Amino acid sequence: MSTIQVTGENEQHPDVALVASAVAGDVQAFEKLIRKYDRQIFRIAQHITQNREDAEDVVQDAFLKAYEKLDQFQGNSKFYTWLVRIAVNESLMRLRKRRTGKMVSIDEDIETDEGSVPRDLADWSPNPEQNYSQTELAKILRKTIQGLPPGFRVVFVLRDVDGLSTEETAEMLGLSVPAVKSRLLRARLQLRERLSRYFRSKKAGEK
Amino acid sequence: MTCTEFLALLDELMDGTVAAETRAQLEEHLGGCAHCTVTLNTTRKTIEVYRSNELYELPKSVRERLHQAIVARCKNGC
Numbered sequence: 158m159s160t161i162q163v164t165g166e167n168e169q170h171p172d173v174a175l176v177a178s179a180v181a182g183d184v185q186a187f188e189k190l191i192r193k194y195d196r197q198i199f200r201i202a203q204h205i206t207q208n209r210e211d212a213e214d215v216v217q218d219a220f221l222k223a224y225e226k227l228d229q230f231q232g233n234s235k236f237y238t239w240l241v242r243i244a245v246n247e248s249l250m251r252l253r254k255r256r257t258g259k260m261v262s263i264d265e266d267i268e269t270d271e272g273s274v275p276r277d278l279a280d281w282s283p284n285p286e287q288n289y290s291q292t293e294l295a296k297i298l299r300k301t302i303q304g305l306p307p308g309f310r311v312v313f314v315l316r317d318v319d320g321l322s323t324e325e326t327a328e329m330l331g332l333s334v335p336a337v338k339s340r341l342l343r344a345r346l347q348l349r350e351r352l353s354r355y356f357r358s359k360k361a362g363e364k
Numbered sequence: 365m366t367c368t369e370f371l372a373l374l375d376e377l378m379d380g381t382v383a384a385e386t387r388a389q390l391e392e393h394l395g396g397c398a399h400c401t402v403t404l405n406t407t408r409k410t411i412e413v414y415r416s417n418e419l420y421e422l423p424k425s426v427r428e429r430l431h432q433a434i435v436a437r438c439k440n441g442c
């Protein structure tokens with residue numbers, strides 16, 4: 158596994174000290190890590206499982222598993238990277254259970270028309286999201302991203318919503334860098350095309 | 365540059381990781397291609413709209429319940 162974070166002696170990541178205290182038995186230090194990352198873990202779990210109850214269970218189980226294995230945590234990778242890996246595996250496990258044994262994997266090869274020129278040429282209104290209420294918009298965004306395969310959703314969320322690097326995303330998902338790049342491009346283009354249905358500028362006379 | 369070639373470099377262009385020479389070629393293509401200009405702008409907007417809207421909020425009450433459950437189990441050695 159590649160080292161994703163090279164830190165000098167004076168620029169230690171703040172999580173390193175919290176992890177060390179937690180390993181030494183300080184539960185409060187671990188609680189700080191929970192507060193710091195629970196919302197992101199919940200978001201990732203929701204995007205993969207598409208089920209609220211499962212996502213809540215993933216948050217709980219991922220942190221418990223991390224605590225249990227904290228002494229095995231390799232300090233050469235970020236705590237958050239390691240935690241997301243655990244959460245992604247837990248989420249996939251739950252997704253498989255719901256789909257009763259149907260194979261679900263982040264690296265399943267999905268045939269899409271990668272690299273082809275998008276069909277929908279329509280431009281969008283200047284601020285298309287303003288045509289919808291907050292609730293309607295959230296519903297549209299959820300429905301749109303739910304149409305993507307889990308492996309695309311999670312790459313898009315880690316890279317574009319959480320703002321993580323391609324290398325970090327690859328390490329979290331156990332994918333190669335080119336695989337992350339390919340999924341990201343396809344996820345972005347597919348979301349764009351699907352959102353066009355709601356956001357494209359209306360022609361005269363169109364309802 | 366064709367539209368397909370432009371599209372293959374779309375992510376690098378948006379992420380600002382293309383070399384200056386390639387960037388110039390991409391911009392030249394954009395200058396004469398309304399189709400790719402729309403694709404670039406609306407893809408940027410797609411990312412922006414997802415980034416600025418939290419789709420899955422973790423309610424405070426659920427957060428607290430989860431924290432208590434996790435911490436209680438940790439204190440008991442999991």
